[in-house]
Amino acid sequence: MNFQSPQSQVVLSGHGLVKYYGSVVGLAGVDVAVRSGEALAVMGPSGNGKTTLLHVLAGILTPDQGEVWLAGERVDQLNDAARTVLRRRRLGFVFQDNQLLAELPADENVALPLMVDGLSRRDAIGRARNMLAQVGLAAEVGRRPGELSGGQAQRVAIARALVGEPQVVFADEPTGALDAATGSQVIDLLVGAATYRGAAVVVVTHDNAVAARCHRALHIVDGRVSESTGVAR
């Protein structure tokens, strides 16, 4: 069952986004909108602005021009502290190298953002184990990242990204360190589990197979949208 519907609302949008690094152009004027339950792939040649776009949309970088809106609220002008809270409470992140804490077992890795946000350890671990079971890791909750396969570790990272019930999940090359078969399982899980819960997904990828699992793809060349493909809804 897929949560998305033609009535899904735009949950995240960027308007006229421009970002410079000194004299280097990161983004040269990008418009983008993603609906709840929709997965958007961001593609394009290396060094052309994909990660910059993800970071600007996620409030990690501030744009030099343009606006970012999340669920009806302008978020690019929030101060650092407010953006940190917004990222923790309303956004989820999956990176190529999973960024799990090596010394913590899977359930504590997943529970950590909930505990940072004030949930009791007992409740956070309960929710984390439930989430890990939903990504097929019920038997691995006590294992540390070094005791997991690359695909399993990335599932833990997906559980950590989803456990706070984010409105948008951002993923930067989430399958980049995995073989093709494991990568397709991981992207299916990420897109399936996030959109089922009504979250939007923004995935930066070089991989056509990953983009094919998304509803739409945006191609970024020289910091601009060169092409938008897929089902426009």
Ligand SMILES: Nc1ncnc2c1ncn2[C@@H]1O[C@H](COP(=O)(O)OP(=O)(O)OP(=O)(O)O)[C@@H](O)[C@H]1O
């Ligand atoms: N922190 C930074 N300081 C200076 N220049 C940067 C910085 N981050 C990115 N850039 C430059 O901005 C441009 C866009 O980089 P970005 O990382 O967004 O590209 P990308 O499309 O994600 O590349 P890749 O596919 O290789 O990850 C590049 O020219 C890059 O060198």
